[in-house]
Amino acid sequence: MxxxxxxxxxxxxxxxxxxxxxxxxxxxxxxxxxxxxxxxxxxxxxxxxxxxxxxxxxxxxxxxxxxxxxxxxxxxxxxxxxxxxxxxxxxxxxxxxxxxxxxxxxxxxxxxxxxxxxxxxxxxxxxxxxxxxxxxxxxxxxxxxxxxxxxxxxxxxxxxxxxxxxxxxxxxxPDATARATGRPAAQRLSLLVVEDEEAVRRAMALLAKRLGHEVTTVGRFAEATARLAQPGARYDALLVDVHLDEAHTGFDLFDHLRTEGRGLEQRIVFTTGDSISTQTRDALERADRPVLRKPFSLDDLREMLERVAAG
The missing domain is CATH 3.30.565.10 (Histidine kinase-like ATPase, C-terminal domain)
Known part of the structure; x- marks a missing residue:
């Protein structure tokens, strides 16, 4: 059995x-x-x-x-x-x-x-x-x-x-019916989710799809760089965990994209747990990119992506 x-x-x-x-x-x-x-x-x-x-x-x-x-x-x-x-x-x-x-x-x-x-x-x-x-x-x-x-x-x-x-x-x-309908995203975006933990990656993709976005997911630094290097690859926003694999962090991906000079690093939204180390906090300040604290709600994700889409 x-x-x-x-x-x-x-x-x-x-x-x-x-x-x-x-x-x-x-x-x-x-x-x-x-x-x-x-x-x-x-x-x-x-x-x-x-x-x-x-x-x-x-x-x-x-x-x-x-x-x-x-x-x-x-x-x-x-x-x-x-x-x-x-x-x-x-x-x-x-x-x-x-x-x-x-x-x-x-x-x-x-x-x-x-x-x-x-x-x-x-x-x-x-x-x-x-x-x-x-x-x-x-x-x-x-x-x-x-x-x-x-x-x-x-x-x-x-x-x-x-x-x-x-x-x-x-x-x-009370208001359950109103809550259940939700509010779709104002604009449909193409998203790349870079998250090493598969269960979290699936959950993030599910939330983004509820908003009507097109979602691609990868789990490692090498997969992310390969996906972004593909001809015709276009992503409106990148949701990147600050911790990726044993050898890389989300900040490594940020630095890689900045070195390429295509401006893709400006589409990154970092994701992290509630507890942030001093080292991580300093790196986030240097990158000067928005941060989503996990676990985040559908409204949190909607608002953040609208900010990124607005430039």
């Missing part, structure tokens, strides 16, 4: 009831999960923060399944921090992102080795074989997808990991 079918069987067995689709307050779910984990978190010397503003609407989902998703995320974060032997912090945040609610669970653990980031949702794959079954995140991924959402993992600059998931706003929430 294929691993994916095994996970689906486990999901069906664990549910043993019809899926409920109702309005769910994610802030309430987060607080409930942290209460369940209070003893283990205290023992591990982990502080917690929940930041879900009152104006964040309810999502459409199954309360029991969402509690399981949140519990898996918090346990995963706790175990990552425990592995360091040091005190740590878990931060749960929620915000409106177009007609979805974006939830992030950040930890101050060691992060996920870049080489296995794209495998963390594979059934039976675990970064902690002595403690884990490798099913927690795989099951969460399946539950979120079953509720019409998506989930991805990324590392946070400065240390730690961020598990993100996005769920549709409940149709009965």
């Amino acid at each position: 294929r691993a994916g079918r095994i996970v689906q069987t486990l999901l069906d067995f664990a549910r043993q009831r019809p899926r409920i689709q109702t309005a769910v307050d994610l802030g309430e779910i987060a607080e409930r999960v942290l209460a369940l984990q209070r003893s283990a978190l205290k023992k591990a010397r982990i502080r917690t923060t929940v930041s879900v503003p009152n104006d964040v609407p309810a999502v459409a989902g199954d309360p029991q399944e969402l509690q399981q998703v949140m519990l898996n995320a918090v346990v995963n974060a706790r175990q990552a921090i425990e592995g360091t032997g040091r005190p740590g912090q878990i931060t749960i945040a929620g915000r409106l992102s177009d007609h979805h609610v974006l939830v992030t669970v950040d930890d101050t653990g060691p992060g996920v080795p870049p080489g296995i980031l794209d495998r963390v949702f594979e059934p039976f794959f675990s970064t902690k074989p002595e403690h884990g079954t490798g099913l927690g995140l795989a099951i969460s991924f399946g539950l979120v997808r079953g509720m019409g959402g998506r989930m991805w993992m990324q590392n946070v600059e400065g240390g730690g990991a961020r598990l993100s998931f996005e769920l549709p706003v409940d149709a009965g929430s």
Whole structure:
């Protein structure tokens, strides 16, 4: 039996009831999960923060399944921090992102080795074989997808990991219909996304396509330079992560384009996590290009691209 079918069987067995689709307050779910984990978190010397503003609407989902998703995320974060032997912090945040609610669970653990980031949702794959079954995140991924959402993992600059998931706003929430329609981009652009983490690259491309833009994605410095050197290649904007591969950064691509003298470096928008090192901050100031902080919303991306298109 294929691993994916095994996970689906486990999901069906664990549910043993019809899926409920109702309005769910994610802030309430987060607080409930942290209460369940209070003893283990205290023992591990982990502080917690929940930041879900009152104006964040309810999502459409199954309360029991969402509690399981949140519990898996918090346990995963706790175990990552425990592995360091040091005190740590878990931060749960929620915000409106177009007609979805974006939830992030950040930890101050060691992060996920870049080489296995794209495998963390594979059934039976675990970064902690002595403690884990490798099913927690795989099951969460399946539950979120079953509720019409998506989930991805990324590392946070400065240390730690961020598990993100996005769920549709409940149709009965105030102004949900107005939010769901969104506002398309004023102008259709051709974009090149340069991002080393595949899950993040896919998420960025999805957001840009929602706005009606044409999107090309690459993961490494060499791929980006090759794509930009192709005859007839034309991009209105380049979304470039400040960290690319082992040998290059986004600033290397900026310098490469500036040396070419075609002015393409002036179409770059840098993307980065919330935590910025002094070295990165200095490089951003020297480049004097706009910056999008991840995770960004559809409105954030729309506004930034409109700025770039306007010159």
